[in-house]
Amino acid sequence: xxxxxxxxxxxxxxxxxxxxxxxxxxxxxxxxxxxxxxxxxxxxxxxxxxxxxxxxxxxxxxxxxxxxxxxxxxxxxxxxxxxxxxxxxxxxxxxxxxxxxxxxxxxxxxxxxxxxxxxxxxxxxxxxxxxxxxxxxxxxxxxxxxxxxxxxxxxxxxxxxxxxxxxxxxxxxxxxxxxxxxxxxxxxxxxxxxxxxxxxxxxxxxxxxxxxxxxxxxxxxxxxxxxxxx
Numbered sequence: 001x002x003x004x005x006x007x008x009x010x011x012x013x014x015x016x017x018x019x020x021x022x023x024x025x026x027x028x029x030x031x032x033x034x035x036x037x038x039x040x041x042x043x044x045x046x047x048x049x050x051x052x053x054x055x056x057x058x059x060x061x062x063x064x065x066x067x068x069x070x071x072x073x074x075x076x077x078x079x080x081x082x083x084x085x086x087x088x089x090x091x092x093x094x095x096x097x098x099x100x101x102x103x104x105x106x107x108x109x110x111x112x113x114x115x116x117x118x119x120x121x122x123x124x125x126x127x128x129x130x131x132x133x134x135x136x137x138x139x140x141x142x143x144x145x146x147x148x149x150x151x152x153x154x155x156x157x158x159x160x161x162x163x164x165x166x167x168x169x170x171x172x173x174x175x176x177x178x179x180x181x182x183x184x185x186x187x188x189x190x191x192x193x194x195x196x197x198x199x200x201x202x203x204x205x206x207x208x209x210x211x212x213x214x215x216x217x218x219x220x221x222x223x224x225x226x227x228x229x230x
Contacts, residue, residue: 002040003036003038003040007126007130008035008036010126011034011036011038011106011123011126012034012035012036014122014123014126015033015034015036015107016034017122018107018119018122020109020110020115020116020119021033021107021108021109021110022059022108022109022110022111025056025059025108026059026108029059029060031059031060031062033107035062036106036107037054037058037059037062037063037064037103037106037107037108038064038101038102038103038106038130039063039064039065039066039096039101040100040101040102040130040134040135041096041097041098041099041100041101042097042098042100042229043134043135043136044136044137044229044230045098045099045100045135045136045137045228045229045230046137046139046221046223046227046228046229046230047099047100047137047139047140047141047221047223047228048099048100048101048102048131048135048137048139048140048141049065049073049099049100049101049102049140049141049142049143050102050103050104050140050141050142050143050147050150051064051065051069051070051101051102051103051104051142051143051144051147051198052103052104052114052115052143052144052146052147052198053103053104053105053106053107053108053109053112053114053115054067054103054106054107054108055067055068055069055108055112056108057070058070058108059108061093063093063096063101064101064102064103064106065096065101066092066093066096068200068201069143069198069199069200071092072199072210072211073143073199073214074086074092074095074096075092076210076211076214076215077095077099077214077218078091078092078095080214080215080218080223081095081223081224081225082225098228098229099228100135100137102127102130102131103127103147104120104123104127104146104147104150105119105120105123105127106123106127114146117153120150120153121153121154124150124153124154125183125184127150128154128181128182128183129183129184131181131189131191132181132182132183132187132188132189133183133187136230137230138189138190138191138192139191139192139194139221140191140192140193140194141194141195141196141214141217142193142194142195142196143196143197143198143199144196144197144198144200144203145167145198146198147198148163148167148193148195149163149164149167151163151179151181151191151193152164152179155179159179162177163177163179166195167195172195173195173196173197173213173216173217174216176192176193176194176195176220177192177193178190178191178192178193179191179193194217194220194221196210196213196214196217197209197210197213199214
């Protein structure tokens with residue numbers, strides 16, 4: 001489900017004013033550094049994945065969640081759905097259409113460091129609008145702290161504190177929390193967040209447990225190959 005021309009131009013306009021996009025990597029793959037990397041999947045996908053930001057492979061292929069961390073998610077999704085190992089890279093790409101994929105900022109940052117709050121706030125209205133208006137699903141598996149706390153941006157202090165407190169709970173990867181987002185036009189939707197740790201080998205505390213935790217979430221949400229759309 002691609003962005004329409006108006007949406008793409010809105011992202012490009014904001015990106016034009018944003019410092020820190022890794023233009024060297026975009027140039028290496030002959031990609032336009034103003035083009036947002038958003039692979040939305042089907043509008044009626046029941047489950048969404050919300051991550052931090054794209055990396056080198058995402059720039060190369062122009063798709064989110066396709067690099068090392070995304071492949072870990074996709075490999076475990078495939079195994080859960082089909083009961084066998086994911087055969088190849090193309091199978092991982094095909095799997096993507098069954099889910100909704102979105103990041104805090106749809107551009108690769110220099111050094112793969114998380115975007116600053118200033119930049120995340122700059123893109124927040126556009127990403128917010130995509131979640132609320134472009135997707136019919138309301139169940140989001142967030143990956144890592146940055147992605148989870150994005151849902152507190154432009155919210156009241158009470159709402160931000162509630163998210164911070166939830167993240168500190170020992171059972172945060174087993175329970176969920178509901179958050180209401182609204183567009184600048186006043187349209188509101190409530191999303192159910194099911195947080196998981198970021199699937200990075202650098203995340204030594206949780207990396208080995210990630211497959212087990214993701215499987216737990218998929219079981220909780222009754223995800224099956226016959227139950228992927230609304």
